[in-house]
Each structure stands twice: as structure tokens, then as C-alpha cells.
Amino acid sequence: xxxxxxxxDALTRLTELDPATVDAVITDPPYNSGGTTAKERTSRTxxxxxTTGGSKxxxxxxxxxxxxxxxxxxxxxxxMTEAYRVTKPGGMALIFTDWRQFPVSSDALQAxxxxxxxxxxxxxxxxxxxxxxFRQDCEYILWGSKGAIDGDRNPVYLPGLYSxxxxxxxxxxxxxxxxxxxxxxxxxxxxxxxxxxxxxxGSGSTGVAALLEGRSFLGIxxxxxxxxxxxxxxxxTARQLADTSEHQGAAAQ
Amino acid sequence: xxxxxxxxDALTRLTELDPATVDAVITDPPYNSGGTTAKERTSRTxxxxxTTGGSKxxxxxxxxxxxxxxxxxxxxxxxMTEAYRVTKPGGMALIFTDWRQFPVSSDALQAxxxxxxxxxxxxxxxxxxxxxxFRQDCEYILWGSKGAIDGDRNPVYLPGLYSxxxxxxxxxxxxxxxxxxxxxxxxxxxxxxxxxxxxxxGSGSTGVAALLEGRSFLGIxxxxxxxxxxxxxxxxTARQLADTSEHQGAAAQ
DNA sequence: CAAGTATATGAATCCCGCT
DNA sequence: GAGCGGGATTCATATACTT
Numbered sequence: 001x002x003x004x005x006x007x008x009d010a011l012t013r014l015t016e017l018d019p020a021t022v023d024a025v026i027t028d029p030p031y032n033s034g035g036t037t038a039k040e041r042t043s044r045t046x047x048x049x050x051t052t053g054g055s056k057x058x059x060x061x062x063x064x065x066x067x068x069x070x071x072x073x074x075x076x077x078x079x080m081t082e083a084y085r086v087t088k089p090g091g092m093a094l095i096f097t098d099w100r101q102f103p104v105s106s107d108a109l110q111a112x113x114x115x116x117x118x119x120x121x122x123x124x125x126x127x128x129x130x131x132x133x134f135r136q137d138c139e140y141i142l143w144g145s146k147g148a149i150d151g152d153r154n155p156v157y158l159p160g161l162y163s164x165x166x167x168x169x170x171x172x173x174x175x176x177x178x179x180x181x182x183x184x185x186x187x188x189x190x191x192x193x194x195x196x197x198x199x200x201x202g203s204g205s206t207g208v209a210a211l212l213e214g215r216s217f218l219g220i221x222x223x224x225x226x227x228x229x230x231x232x233x234x235x236x237t238a239r240q241l242a243d244t245s246e247h248q249g250a251a252a253q
Numbered sequence: 254x255x256x257x258x259x260x261x262d263a264l265t266r267l268t269e270l271d272p273a274t275v276d277a278v279i280t281d282p283p284y285n286s287g288g289t290t291a292k293e294r295t296s297r298t299x300x301x302x303x304t305t306g307g308s309k310x311x312x313x314x315x316x317x318x319x320x321x322x323x324x325x326x327x328x329x330x331x332x333m334t335e336a337y338r339v340t341k342p343g344g345m346a347l348i349f350t351d352w353r354q355f356p357v358s359s360d361a362l363q364a365x366x367x368x369x370x371x372x373x374x375x376x377x378x379x380x381x382x383x384x385x386x387f388r389q390d391c392e393y394i395l396w397g398s399k400g401a402i403d404g405d406r407n408p409v410y411l412p413g414l415y416s417x418x419x420x421x422x423x424x425x426x427x428x429x430x431x432x433x434x435x436x437x438x439x440x441x442x443x444x445x446x447x448x449x450x451x452x453x454x455g456s457g458s459t460g461v462a463a464l465l466e467g468r469s470f471l472g473i474x475x476x477x478x479x480x481x482x483x484x485x486x487x488x489x490t491a492r493q494l495a496d497t498s499e500h501q502g503a504a505a506q
Numbered sequence: 507c508a509a510g511t512a513t514a515t516g517a518a519t520c521c522c523g524c525t
Numbered sequence: 526g527a528g529c530g531g532g533a534t535t536c537a538t539a540t541a542c543t544t
Contacts, residue, residue: 031517040529050517057515065517098517099372103356119352121374121391123414126538128516131404134396134442135413136518138374143387151384160388161376166516168539176517189387401520410536 001193001241003207003217003234007227010199013220014082022218023194025083026186026206028096028178030064032072042066050175059175060225062202073104079199080112086197087146090153092189094120094143096178098136105142114144122182123163141186154191173229174203183209190215204230211237254446254494256460256470256487260480263452266473267335275471276447278336279439279459281349281431283317285325299428312428313478315455326357326364332452333365337399339450343406344399345442347373349431351392358395367397375435376416394439407444426482427456436462443468457483464490 006013034041034049041049046065051057067075076095083093093114097105102119110116120141127137164179166172187210190196194215198206201219203226210217211234219234221227259266283299299318320328329348336346346367350358355372363369373394380390417432419425440463443449447468451459454472456479463470464487472487474480 034517034519043529046517051515055515100369102372103359106356116353118387118389119355119391119393120387121376121414123374124516126516126536127413128518128534129410129536130519131535132402132407132409132442133404133519134371134373134411136371137413138372139517140372149385151386154385156385157382158387160380160390161374165539168515169541189385404520404534 001211001214001216001238003211003219003238005201005204005207005219005221005227005231005234007221007224009222010220011078011082014079014086014199017086017197017218019085020088021195022083022087022091022197023215024092024094024187024190025080025087025197025199026094026183026189027083027198027200028176028202028206029076029079029200030062031098031101032065032067032069033098033100042068046175057172059172060223062175062226063222069101069104072101073108076105076108077111080108080114083197083199084113084146089147090150091146092143092149093145094141094186094189096122097140097142099138099140102140102142109142109144114146116142116144117149118143118160120186121161122178123161124165125163126165143189154189154194156188158185158188173233174226177203178205180205180209180212184213187213187215201230202226204233207234208237211241254464254467254469254491256464256472256491258454258457258460258472258474258480258484258487260474260477262475263473264331264335267332267339267452270339270450270471272338273341274448275336275340275344275450276468277345277347277440277443278333278340278450278452279347279436279442280336280451280453281429281455281459282329282332282453283315283429284349284351284354285318285320285322286351286353312425313476315428315479316475322354322357325354326361329358329361330364333361333367336450336452337366340399342400343403345396345402346398347394347396347439347442349375349392349394352389355393355395362395362397367399369395369397370402371396371413373439374414375431376414377418378416379418396442407442407447409441411438411441426486427479430456431458433458433462433465437466440466440468454483455479457486460487461490464494 045061047061095105122139124137127135129135162182164182167177183205187196192214196210196215197218199220201221207217207219299315348358359369375392377390380388382388415435417435420430436458440449445467449463449468450471452473454474460470460472
């Protein structure tokens, strides 16, 4: 399985890709959420919004957390429209979102041409409790298809709920990093040997999961910092897979 | 703890209630989902949509499953507006929805004057797997408040994910009946001794849960059939609670 | 090495004081 | 009076560390 990553603006890089070459688009855009006022949402950086006061980690910030909800919908629609173009007929799209952006994300998915098929819940057991309230302990993954789904092309049966904590400590490279064990399940929506695209790659968990599950990967990331981290993680994963298959080959002889 | 049920149109009955008397509105409106086209959704009855072809159950149909999405949002907004009026400041609203109606339900909640606060996932473990797809095994509960929340008034810490199967067999009295164990957790968002309102009562699971958790209940149901069932379930629950407390009183002497 | 203990933190939210 | 920003709050969980 192969991988390739690009650094740059997601929309620009997407327009350079060939049409109908991707089996599944799986992406986790900046949510532009958090905060009670528009000012709080749009003027603070991701780190200021999403990292607890007093926490000691030293993770790099990420850009793109400056949009109000209308603008977020507009931006995501453009991306999903281009993503639709580069996807094969019958291909899939998965978009991470929190509860606030669930409605606008469903709009963007459908405005981009996709048929909205459902929502997946990702449960985070380690979330913050709050007095007199329900926890915000789920994020959501909206999914859709480019036209009809041929169940026989990729006859998997996937759950609609996953429970896993964010990577912590030294394993954590990004503020909003997704657990690889969840991503490994999600990438199975692309057929084995197929290609997965993530145009908001971050530290590359989607790509690592794709390689581990025998899918190829295309990644786009705006910041050079995270693109470098993703390249390293992907290269390391590819090396480990090559070693394993060599050993298996040797053992089989 | 007391209960009272009304039979009739939800909006009409709501307008007859006194303002600022309810602590939490918890309701499960007919989703008007199911089917990929408007025609499929609005031309079949609830029974035809939500029970498997040829299944032998004998549950009564329910009305209200004839609206397209725009009309559903309009209808729900009117109800949530009236519900807002009858709720105390700082009171809560919980609306069940499926993934399709999640966006329009969030609109109706906010259009009714409520501050949208989050989404709760209800996971149904025994949902149907589908080839080449993710399961649709979660429903959602959108929740909001009438103005600011005073955590000290009801200092509970509630989870944002529940897992439970729909009642089955003889215990099932309504096509879309909710499990009482889930409802018992949800009603805790009203303070002990407070009042819970359900204007789409169905067979009364919300009310049963409210009584079991020491909250009073107001229920509105359109069909006389289900209102009767709810009355019987509520009366039985109240009797059981009275028996238990008598025994406890006798044992204490 | 297993079991028990200590510590850090979360895609958050709100209060309160200041401008 | 509205807007802004700093800092406290809360506990289940993962991890590190100790016994």
C-alpha cells in the first residue's frame, strides 16, 4: 500500500487531484466550535479554546479556527464539492464533527452532492463532567455516499458507535488527534486496496490506519509542521508493515 | 409524586397550561423519518415504516407521520415555543430525534427560545447490520435550557451516552417505546420533586420513569388508546411506590 | 510481577471583575 | 450595559509510580 502527502491549502490541492480516483474521503476539519460568543469562537486559537488551563503539554497550534458558522458551512461545502469530484461513483465520505456543527456539516455534505446516509458516534470516556448537565462525551462522524452503494463491492458490516480515548502522553502529537483504533475501523468503509483521502490530515492518524488496514492514502495538510509529523508516522508505519511481511515471507518458506 | 395526563392535540393542550410551572420538558415526537424520498416518508403510516414487513405484532398505529421535513420543523417549533412558556427559568428541554431530523430538531429547539446545550446518544445494541455500511444504531437526544443553568439547584452529573434496547415482547406497548432505564436517567435533569412534562407521551415511559425517580409528571397524548395505556401504567407505578413506602414505614417502626 | 496509589487532563463552561 | 478575558470547577480515565 502506498501513501502520498501534500502540504498546502486543502481546496487548492484538491483541485489538482484527478477525478474519480478515491474510494473514501475521511476527514476531521477544525470544528470552529467552543466558546459562548462569536468573539470567543473566532478570536482564540485552537490551543486557547481546547486545552485545559494549566495543562502542561506543548503541542503545536493549528490554524483555521476563525470562522463563524455560516462561513464554516460555506468553506466545508466547497471542500466537499471538490472531494466529490475526486471520488469514484459509489465512494464514501466521512466527516468528523461535534454536536454544534452537526447540522451545518450535514448541510455541507449534501450541498457537495453526497447522499447523506447516517451518523456515527465516537464516545470519549475521559470527558469532563459538569454539574447539573449531561456530559459532552461524544463526537460524531457524518457519512454519505456518491450515489448508490454497492454492498457486494465491499461487504463489510461496521458498527455505528465507537468508544476510545484520545492518545495521551508521548503518543499525542496533535491537540485533536484521533485514536488509531477508531480510524482503523472507519477506513474499512473503503474496499481493501482502495484509496483513502484526508484533506485535513493533521498528524496523519487516518493515513496510519489506512496503511495498517491495507488501503492506500492521500493526505493534505496546511501546516508544514504537522505535514512533517504525518510523513514520519506514515513512513514508520510503512516500514513496520514491510518488516512484518518479510518475516512472514521468511517464515512461510 | 403526582401525575396528570391529558388527551388531545399537543399544541392546544399546551396553551392551556400555566406559565413557568415545569422543570423539564422531555419528549419523543414522531420523527417523520424513514424512506429516502418525501413520498416514501409521508405516504406510509408509522406502522408500515417502523415495523418489519410481515411482523406479527399488534401495536396500534400513531398519527402525525405525514409531515415533510420543513413542516416537521414548523410543527416542532410551535410546540417548543409553548413548552418554553410553561417551563421555569433555568428549566431544561430534551427532544428525541434520529440522525435525519437532528438538524431540524436543533433548529426547532433554538427557534422556540431555548439555548441549545448539547446532544446525548442513545445506543441500541440490537440494531440491524447492513452490508457495506455503518449501522444506524444510535438515536439522539438534543437538550437545551431556558436561560442560564444553576448547577447548584440540581447538582447531578449525568453521562452523555446511554446504551439500552427497546422494550420487546409483552412489555412493548408502543411502536417507538423508549426503555424506562434510560428515561430514569434522563428525568434526573429535573430536580427531585420537580415536574416533568411530555407532550408526546405515547405509552407513558417518561412518566413512569419520572415517578420512579421522585418527580411529578404531566403528560399529553393525542390518541385515546395510548392515553389509556399510559394512565394504567402510571397508576400501577404510583401504587407500587405507595406499597413500597408503606412497607418501608412499617419496617422502620 | 501484580495490585494498589498518585497524578495529570479533557475539541468545556461559567462566573466575575474589568474595560 | 455590553464586551472581553482570566481563572476556577469537576471526576472518570489513562498513565506513571510505589508497594
